[in-house]
Amino acid sequence: MSSIESGNILVINPNSSEAVTRAIDAAVEPLRAASPFPIIVTGLRDTPSGIALQSDADQVAPPVLQTMLAHPARGYVVACFSDPGVTGAREVIAAPVRGIGESAILHAMTRADRFGVIALSASSVLRQRRLVRVMGVAERYAGSRAVDARAEETTNDALLDRMNEAAFRLVADGADIIIMGCAGMAHFRARIEAHCQRPVVEPTRAAVAALIGDCLLRSCDV
Amino acid sequence: MSSIESGNILVINPNSSEAVTRAIDAAVEPLRAASPFPIIVTGLRDTPSGIALQSDADQVAPPVLQTMLAHPARGYVVACFSDPGVTGAREVIAAPVRGIGESAILHAMTRADRFGVIALSASSVLRQRRLVRVMGVAERYAGSRAVDARAEETTNDALLDRMNEAAFRLVADGADIIIMGCAGMAHFRARIEAHCQRPVVEPTRAAVAALIGDCLLRSCDV
Amino acid sequence: MSSIESGNILVINPNSSEAVTRAIDAAVEPLRAASPFPIIVTGLRDTPSGIALQSDADQVAPPVLQTMLAHPARGYVVACFSDPGVTGAREVIAAPVRGIGESAILHAMTRADRFGVIALSASSVLRQRRLVRVMGVAERYAGSRAVDARAEETTNDALLDRMNEAAFRLVADGADIIIMGCAGMAHFRARIEAHCQRPVVEPTRAAVAALIGDCLLRSCDV
Amino acid sequence: MSSIESGNILVINPNSSEAVTRAIDAAVEPLRAASPFPIIVTGLRDTPSGIALQSDADQVAPPVLQTMLAHPARGYVVACFSDPGVTGAREVIAAPVRGIGESAILHAMTRADRFGVIALSASSVLRQRRLVRVMGVAERYAGSRAVDARAEETTNDALLDRMNEAAFRLVADGADIIIMGCAGMAHFRARIEAHCQRPVVEPTRAAVAALIGDCLLRSCDV
Amino acid sequence: MSSIESGNILVINPNSSEAVTRAIDAAVEPLRAASPFPIIVTGLRDTPSGIALQSDADQVAPPVLQTMLAHPARGYVVACFSDPGVTGAREVIAAPVRGIGESAILHAMTRADRFGVIALSASSVLRQRRLVRVMGVAERYAGSRAVDARAEETTNDALLDRMNEAAFRLVADGADIIIMGCAGMAHFRARIEAHCQRPVVEPTRAAVAALIGDCLLRSCDV
Amino acid sequence: MSSIESGNILVINPNSSEAVTRAIDAAVEPLRAASPFPIIVTGLRDTPSGIALQSDADQVAPPVLQTMLAHPARGYVVACFSDPGVTGAREVIAAPVRGIGESAILHAMTRADRFGVIALSASSVLRQRRLVRVMGVAERYAGSRAVDARAEETTNDALLDRMNEAAFRLVADGADIIIMGCAGMAHFRARIEAHCQRPVVEPTRAAVAALIGDCLLRSCDV
Structure with missing residues (x-):
């Protein structure tokens, strides 16, 4: 991370799983060619290997x-x-800060009426509901469906069937667009989209793309 | 408009005021240097010179x-x-479509808690309230304040005092961020921001910046 | 339409299907005997034969x-x-203006707790959700269920089974009253009501009845 | 009340003030000429002379x-x-039942964006807020302003100044239409409207007019 | 009831079923040992034997x-x-007044995200929805499911299967905590909790426990 | 803190100000006489001396x-x-956990219609709005007004005038009950109540009183 300079976009994986950090890096790779700004991905140490509980997010x-x-x-x-630290950071950091939860939701709201979220676990569902309420966008929310996985499994192809099933149920619940409720699963995106016949939003990519827009906007507003 | 190609971003001024079209073009000019995509601005003919009433937006x-x-x-x-035609276009056009109302609001929601909108007229206030409700984001809305101007006046410096006054009242109403509720007024942005001591969002610029993000995202999701 | 005078109630079918216009005329026929005001029904030319998409409603x-x-x-x-043009008309026309969507919903809210809507198509469902949100009555909305028909089919008896099925599902979704989400289907009303054992609201009839009340009220408020 | 037959519309003043009952009768008088149905007004005995508190409404x-x-x-x-007994009556009575609070609010929602209510007292304000919430229409509510009067005073011209003041404040609060939050004040309606330059809804008249529509609708749905 | 003194907590069963009054007394019995205040339970005479309809609650x-x-x-x-009389009583009685509906809901909101309610009947479901709306907590409400029983049956063990089924469906509807929507069924609480694997709130006990807190608070605020 | 045993209620002051911890201890003192359970108050070390920003709450x-x-x-x-850690704790701790923000709000909702909150600072106002949204009770919220103080000042009598002013403005904003939005200010409660003529809720006391109820309820539900 020594090469991080003030002109880069920095993507922070809050958990300590290097596999997830690598998956995030791979997810944003297709954005790098056209992005006006370099995109750096980093992980944290001494944090949980996945954000399973609210107390993990707090930590x-x-x-x-x-x-x-x-x-x-x-x-x-x-x-x-769960966008840990995002609201707090916005009070003390001048540069734009994006959480992938908020960003994926706001992006989805520009493409379809109601969004549904594939959640890793039942506890994630609760965090997603709270995120939706704190954002004040509950009228656009079709709900979340859990696949009962841990963050570390998100790179595992065996998850795909359960994610497809969750996407299918979300469509039945009234979702017009599906959001993947976890980082590091971008490699599943196109296949879930093909399965459920609705657009599927990969949140890290959506957040980085939105942040590029934010950075462009800030640069001309200064 | 002959040079519009499928790789460009096309910004459409729905009213027939050429002065407004030029102001919009000037507003997005600072984005062009870093944008990965060319940005073209065009106006319409045979439409009202400003969108004063809902029936103008309908038209x-x-x-x-x-x-x-x-x-x-x-x-x-x-x-x-008022984002005329945006929802309808999304059903029939594959490329991303952004309205400046929706985009400014969603952008504001990533920077502050409650947004307030400077409206040109009392009728605009009503359209903004309906936009906020149809978006499902009323819990984040501090309200709109009208300056009683016509769209054609938006290039007129005499409007600044009234806009500053409206921004000031919106802050008293609980707005943490101010949105300029009309295209073509970008030249006032920095001065209103300095006056009301809150971030001020110019909606066309915010929408184009967000659309650049959308285009980047779509390009890697295909 | 030459006989339309200022003392009449004018019902406008926005699509160009003469069959639908005739069905609307038949729907309001039972109101004519007791109505204090003549009720005239007219269609438009050069419009789509049905309002399938938002862009049709816009048009x-x-x-x-x-x-x-x-x-x-x-x-x-x-x-x-979809109440096309209703909000805009209210700003420029002094006489009362009613849309059948809004009117059916407000009427249903006086008879039962949650309303559900039988929609012609998936795109109609989206317009109904937006109508409900812009009206600000989402807390009373049990949802919409689509029968995948075109407006022109609404006079076709073969639709009845699908409408019964949709009504049945809406009751399971928590609807206490059912609204027919399209004009021109009044001939199905009583049969759906008998099938689903909940009141069923035919929207054109509900709107004309409500408008008669509005006209009576305006006449004594002048 | 001996002449009440099943073909009439029956307007019930729940309080025991004969002056209020007479004022209600006068309020609906202009509707009688064109109404297809006779309109009878009756009062109750052994009830409070005005509904000042929630416990009065309960009683x-x-x-x-x-x-x-x-x-x-x-x-x-x-x-x-406060629409006392209305929801309960709808469960046990087949004929349409209207409360003047609900009816005035739903009517106002067809004429303007946000409604405000002139309340007799601070306790009335609380009941109006609860009515708005139980109806699920809070997004359209600009608030209530109290004039600190008792129901018995509603026939007193001295109230007009305070009602004008309340209407004026409601407009400043963002109300686009004003509702008189009490029966028996119809004689003030036109003057308040002239003063605040917004439409003013007299609730008993609005409810009777709407009920005429309901009765017409029911007669053709049977 | 002769021994009721101003230092006691008085629990009022509004219906006239002595069996229900006894069941309520049994429900609060476990609170008596540690409660700082005596808890007295009383029933009413000349009221319905169960609150089946809104008009029963009104009565x-x-x-x-x-x-x-x-x-x-x-x-x-x-x-x-249905908390009959609670809001009205709060305006005229200085001591704290609790309804078991409101209290169970507010308690549930401190233990889990979304609450669901087991209702005795379809009419109870409607009253619960209105209670939730008037409380302004609809965003936390997963819904109600009816068991089609009368209040008098609530002491009957045969109800347990239907209550378990309702609880199970509420969990499928997204409820994280279950509320028993009727007094006098405390003897089922632990078994339903074991069946549905979610906390189950008995409302009378919850209300009395909360009222003890209120009384402690009032005593130090005087 | 060595004497903390599993039968006690433990009140945790998350900031490191010993003066605030002592003020909290004094605030709950009047509850101790009648409480069935011992009440212990403790502070933290190595935390900020006051929770001024969201990042302080996060920390x-x-x-x-x-x-x-x-x-x-x-x-x-x-x-x-700001209830830091409360939601997270509820997932991993079996005993009841209360935050003073949530508890004061839920208590206020049982005593009056709309609550307003006296906030220490503008940043606190934002956290209170988010708390209200995440709780899903925005329809009952009249807003917050800041006194621009630091937590350490809360024991300073000079704050009273500003708190009285904030309470007065909240009443004008439509608040029927006032909540003190910070721990350690109980000594001001009665004087603010006398000034604004509305009930004033001291949140720590309200939370401890409610928790006593929770503990009584849990003891009989086990």
Whole structure:
């Protein structure tokens, strides 16, 4: 991470799983060719290997902010769907800060009426509901469906069937667009989309793309 | 408009005021340097010179869609705060379509808690309330304040005092961020921001910046 | 339409299907005996034969308003469930203006707790959700269920089974009253009501009845 | 009340003030000429002289229902803005039942965006807020302003200044239409409208007019 | 009831079923050992044997208030899930007043995200929806499921299977915690909890426990 | 804190100000006489001296949970109005956990219609709005007004005038009950109540009182 400079976009994986960090890096790779700004992905140490519980999200919020403060960048993406530390960071950091949960939801709202979220676990469903309420967008929310996986499994192809099933149920629940409720699963996106016949949003990619827009906007508003 | 190609971003001013079209073009100019995609601005003919009433917005929705259909582009921005034709276009056009009202609001929601909108007129206030409700984001809305101007006046410096006053009242109403509720007023943005001490969002610029993100995202999701 | 005078109620079918116009005329026929005001039904030309997409609704809004302006009446009903042109007309026309979507919903809210809507198509469902949100009555909405028909089919008895099925599902979704989400299907009303054992609201009839009340009220408020 | 027959519309004043009953009768008088149905107004005995507190509203709900059960009619209007007994009556009475609070609000929603209510007292404000919430229409509600009067005073011209002041404040609060939050004040309607330059809805008249529509609709749905 | 003194907590069963009153007394018995205040349970006479319809709830509201006024106490619990008379009593009685519906809901909101309610009947479901809306907590409500029983049956063990089934369906509807929507069924609580694997709230016990807290708070705020 | 046993109620002040911890201890003192359970108050070390920003709240959430895990108790109160760590703790701790923000709000909802909150600072206002949204009770919220103080000042009598002013403005905003949005200010409660003529809720006391109820309920549900 030594090469991070203030002109880069910094994507922070709050958990300590290097596999997830690599999957996030792969997810944003297709954005790099056309992005006006370099995109750097980094992970944290001494944090849980996955954000399973609210207390895990609580635990990583402070080191997420510390990482931002230590590494000046053009903009930041927090690559955990619970958006830990994002609201706090916006009060103390001038550069744009994006969480992948909020960003995926706002993006989905520009493409379809109601969004549904594939959640890793029952506890994730609860965090997603709270995120939706705190954002004030519950009228657009068709719900979440859990696949009962751990974050570390998100790179495992065996998850695909369960994700397809969850997407299918979300469509039955009234979702017009599906959001993948976890980072590091971009490799499943196109296949779920083909299966459920609805657009599927990969949140880290959506957040980085939105942040590029934010950075462009800030650069001309200064 | 002969040079519009499918790789461009096309910004459509739905009213027939050439002064407004030029102001919009000037507003997006600072984005062009870093944008990965060319940004073209066009106006319509045979439409009202400003969108003062809901029936004006109704009237321009069909020609807005016709313009999109006639001019394949990478993505579209409808540069009227009432977002005429945007929802309809999304059902028939594959490329991303953005309205400046929706885009400014969603962008504001990533930077502050409650947004307030400077409206040109009392009728605009009503359209903004309906936009907020149809988007399902009323819990984040501090309200709108009208400056009683016509769209054609938006290039007139005499409006600044009234806009500053409206921004000031919106802050008193609980707005944490101010949105300019009309295209073509970008030249006032920085001065209103300095006056009310809150971030001020210029909607066309916000929409084009967000659309650039959308286009980047779509390009890697295909 | 030459006989339309300012004392009549004018019901406008925004699509160009004469069969639908005739079905609407038949639907309001039972109201004529007791109505204090004559009820005239008219169709439009050069509009789509059915309002399938949002862009269809957008397209008919201007001619709906033109028709009102050209034909002074005591009050107007726009007989398309998407209420095209209604909000715009209210800003420029002094007489009461009713859309059948809004009217059916508000009427249903006086008879039962949650309403559900039988929609012609998936795109209609989306328009109904937006109508419910812009009206600000989402807390009373049990949802919509589509029968995958075109407006032109609404006079076809073969639709009945699918409408019964949709009504049945809406009851399971928590609807206490069912609204037929399209004009021109009044002939099915009683049979669906018998099938689902909940009140079923025919929207054009509900709108004309409500408009009669509006006209009575206006006459004594002047 | 001996002449009440099942073909009449019965308007029930739940309080025991004969002056209020007479004022209600006068309010609906202009509707009688064109109404297809006779309109009878009756008061209750042994109820409070005004509905000042929630416990007053609670107290009159049972006799309101008893009156309906004892007097078969084509339809009923409960002429108290708190709509006492209305929801309960709808479960046990087949004929349409209208409360003036609900009816005035739903009517206002067809004429303007946000409604505000002139309340007699601070306790009335609380009941109006609860009515708005139970109806599920809070997104359209600009608020209530109290004039600190008792129901018995509603026939007193001295109230007009305070009502004008309340209407003026409601407009400043964002109300686009004003509802008189009490029966028996119809004689003030036109003057408040002239003062605040917004439409003013007299609730008993609005409810009776709407009920006429309901009765027409029911007669053709049977 | 002769021993009721102002230092007691008075629990009022609004219906006239002595079996239900006894069941309520048994339900609060486990609270008595540690409660700082005596807990007295009383029933009403000349009221319906169960609150099946809204008009039943309307009918008991006045005698509930009369009972409070006749029996000074430290605090009151109205042991009917429709909370009849509670809002009215709060305007005229200084001591804390709790309804078991409101109390169970607010308690559930501190233990889980979304609550679901087991309702006795379809009419109860409607009252519960209205209670949730008037409380303004609809975003936390997963819905109600009816078991089609009368209040008098609530002491009958044969109900358990249907209640288990309702609880199971509520969990499928997204409820994280289950509320028993009727007094007098405390003896089922633990078994339903074991069956559905979610916390189950008995509302009378929850209300009395909360009222004890209220009384403690009031005693130190005076 | 060595004497903390599993039968006690443990109140945790998340900030490191010993003056605030002492003020909290004094606030709950009047509850101790009648409480069935001992009430212990403790502070944290190595946390900020006040919770001014969201990042301060984020920072204390992990040590709040650690404190609970290290000190088994009958129940816990987190004595910071932002409720840091509360939701997370509820997933991993079996005993009841209360935050003072949530508890004060839910208590206020049983005593009056709309609550308003006196906030220490503009950043606190934002956290309170988010708390209200995540709780899903925005329809009952009249807003927050800031006094621009730091937590350390809350024991300073000079704050009273500003708090009175804030309470007065909240009443004008439509608040029927006032909540003190910070721990450690109980000594001002009665004076603000006398000034604004509305009930004023001290949140720590309200939370402890409610938790006593929770503990009584849990003891009989086991």
